[in-house]
Amino acid sequence: MTVPFIDLKQQYIALREEILSAVDRVFESTQFVLGKEVAAFEEEFAAYSGAGYAIAVNSGTSALHLALLAAGVGPGDEVITVPLTFVATTAAVGYTGAKPVFVDVDPVAYTMDPRQVEAAITPRTKAILPVHLYGQPVDMDPILAIAQRHGLAVIEDAAQAHGAEYKGRRCGSLADLGCFSFYPGKNLGAYGEGGLVTTRDPAKARILRMLRDWGAETKYNHVLKGFNYRMEGVQGAILRLKLRYLEAWTEARRAHASAYARSLEASGLLLPLEAPHNRHVFHIYAVLTDRRAALMKSLESCGVQCGIHYPTPIHLLPAYSELNYRPGDFPVSERIAQSEVSLPMFPELTAAQIERVSAAVLEFENAYQY
Numbered sequence: 001m002t003v004p005f006i007d008l009k010q011q012y013i014a015l016r017e018e019i020l021s022a023v024d025r026v027f028e029s030t031q032f033v034l035g036k037e038v039a040a041f042e043e044e045f046a047a048y049s050g051a052g053y054a055i056a057v058n059s060g061t062s063a064l065h066l067a068l069l070a071a072g073v074g075p076g077d078e079v080i081t082v083p084l085t086f087v088a089t090t091a092a093v094g095y096t097g098a099k100p101v102f103v104d105v106d107p108v109a110y111t112m113d114p115r116q117v118e119a120a121i122t123p124r125t126k127a128i129l130p131v132h133l134y135g136q137p138v139d140m141d142p143i144l145a146i147a148q149r150h151g152l153a154v155i156e157d158a159a160q161a162h163g164a165e166y167k168g169r170r171c172g173s174l175a176d177l178g179c180f181s182f183y184p185g186k187n188l189g190a191y192g193e194g195g196l197v198t199t200r201d202p203a204k205a206r207i208l209r210m211l212r213d214w215g216a217e218t219k220y221n222h223v224l225k226g227f228n229y230r231m232e233g234v235q236g237a238i239l240r241l242k243l244r245y246l247e248a249w250t251e252a253r254r255a256h257a258s259a260y261a262r263s264l265e266a267s268g269l270l271l272p273l274e275a276p277h278n279r280h281v282f283h284i285y286a287v288l289t290d291r292r293a294a295l296m297k298s299l300e301s302c303g304v305q306c307g308i309h310y311p312t313p314i315h316l317l318p319a320y321s322e323l324n325y326r327p328g329d330f331p332v333s334e335r336i337a338q339s340e341v342s343l344p345m346f347p348e349l350t351a352a353q354i355e356r357v358s359a360a361v362l363e364f365e366n367a368y369q370y
């Protein structure tokens with residue numbers, strides 16, 4: 001029996017009746033796009049995140065694009081972000097015509113290093129876009145202080161951080177705007193694509209609602225150049241019912257992380273740390289090793305499926321060669337990209353599966369010592 005990296009089927013089996021009746025309700029209503037279920041999901045997610053307003057869209061990438069536009073980012077501007085993330089963070093900056101400017105991540109937290117931000121600010125800088133990577137909240141207070149001093153917007157990429165908390169407040173409510181993804185494998189996943197922007201500013205909320213629906217203030221009255229970024233009714237209905245389980249799923253992830261930490265304590269791997277003021281939600285359980293290729297091959301032969309998040313930092317990807325970065329520019333991100341392994345992590349993981357993964361890791365590590 002293999003241990004999968006992620007298992008979405010089990011969740012569907014557990015929720016099947018509820019999901020099918022939610023889907024049927026949407027089909028019966030014929031509100032296939034936006035509609036009452038999406039509006040209800042927005043209200044419920046706004047309350048959950050503590051941000052005030054929530055605007056549902058059709059992907060996390062669309063959420064980032066619109067949040068940047070709502071922050072006033074456009075051609076000629078610069079946005080400070082990190083190279084250790086999924087490509088969408090950087091791509092969304094490009095969609096606005098602005099230029100991504102990278103700063104390295106912190107070697108312990110793996111998220112934006114606040115000590116490097118100020119040196120990256122230029123007269124063109126418009127916004128800072130930190131990423132709550134793997135489900136660990138960024139150390140936001142120093143970043144918000146820098147932004148305030150320089151009059152910059154701060155946008156959270158919370159695509160991996162549903163329910164994560166920084167100093168008792170949820171991600172998505174910490175800055176000017178927050179961006180979530182509901183891609184199926186995320187901690188809160190749709191049955192298709194989905195995303196959402198949070199904000200506490202009613203004026204930005206209004207602009208975001210227009211931008212996602214062709215910039216229309218009322219039907220056919222297009223006051224802004226907008227997009228077709230609307231969420232589907234079916235996704236809203238499914239996300240609404242799944243939101244009720246998110247806290248239980250998050251606690252399960254945290255318990256699995258504790259179990260891994262106990263059984264892998266002596267393994268020699270560098271295990272993820274939770275900053276004292278954080279609630280980490282373990283979208284990814286990331287360990288670091290100097291022997292990644294050999295470890296992954298060994299785990300594979302034991303039937304343990306793993307992942308890498310991410311093998312190449314964005315500044316070294318061919319698609320972004322135009323930014324003219326070089327190997328060595330962001331050594332911490334590069335080291336993590338070379339040594340990270342993502343162990344199986346999903347709420348339905350069993351104690352027996354965690355034991356199997358841990359045993360396979362320990363077997364490899366012990367064999368290597370001789």
Ligand SMILES: *Cc1c(COP(=O)(O)O)cnc(C)c1O
Pocket residue numbers: 059060061062085086088089131157159160181182183194195
């Ligand atoms: C998944 C993800 C996105 C993009 O979300 P999509 O819904 O796939 O468009 C953006 N940023 C990060 C950090 C992500 O993990």
